[in-house]
Amino acid sequence: MIHVEIAGETLFTIAGFAVTNSMVGAVLAALLLLLGAWYVTSRSALIPSRMQSLLELPVEWMAGIVEGSTSRWRSYVGLVIALFLMILVANWLGLLPGVGTIGIYHEVDGHEVLTPLVRPAGADLNFTLGLAIITFVVFVWWGVRVNGPVGYLKELVGEPRYMAPLMFPIHLISELSRLVSLSMRLFGNVFAGEVLIATMLALTTATLFVIPLAFFVPAIFLGLELLFGAVQAMVFALLTMTYITMAIAEHGGENAADEDAHGHLDTEPDSHPAASPA
């Protein structure tokens, strides 16, 4: 029987503040990112080395996508790229050998239970909810900044004013549901990935007969998790970008320079349907 904890396990407490193993994972991911940033900025050259190009690749790619969203993209491109890199590194960190397997044994209800020292940060709802709250605050702030506090409330109330008693709660819930869906999506994916790999290991090591499979089957799913980790990081960052874009561009009247709400979808403005051969 496999055993996976839903919540991060407490390793030790500092003055009543519980330090969990998922916090260790998040801090490790942040340190890795800092190290990468330090490496790139300390020896960056106009003609990049291989290492520099490799580290610049995800940043440039993400910046290219954000660039097409609105004319004010420079003020939020940093947040989108930071979210992308943080989630990407935190997800991939969880696939390294030793994460989730090296830990301390202690006794619970008569049988020994392993408390891993490091747990992938994304497999803890506190981490994903924290990131989602950052996104939520930022896109509400942009909505208030672009439309003004009154304009933002008017937007929540909706257009036919007499429908307000019905539409205001719906709009409010739809804003808040973004918080839930953003955090739950990331948590569900990463946690399900952990359970999936644990299940595959448990299945292939259940009897002596299938032991040779234990070398191949989990490896396939580890490869799959590599892909999912990148996709989920991208999805979180792109949804953050989309929410900010919608907050900025919903009232295009006063910002004629901005594109409409769906303007960010055209990353290649020169590919019009008219250009396709008849």
Next chain:
Amino acid sequence: MDSNLAAGLAMIGAIGPGIGLGIGFSKAMEALGRNPEAAGAIFVPYILGLALTEAIGIYCLVVALILIFAGG
């Protein structure tokens, strides 16, 4: 035992997003076949659409996993 059954029942909800993802993917491939040059323009909204659809299935999965690992 009851919570395991409940977890299995919760995963019935993954049927809907499964069909939805299939429709989304097939339409994206159709669009790509009609206009291969639009691959870059299709990619971002396609991934976002899949993520939003998939979220529903993920809710079911989270409920099922909580039932198994934290339920009574």
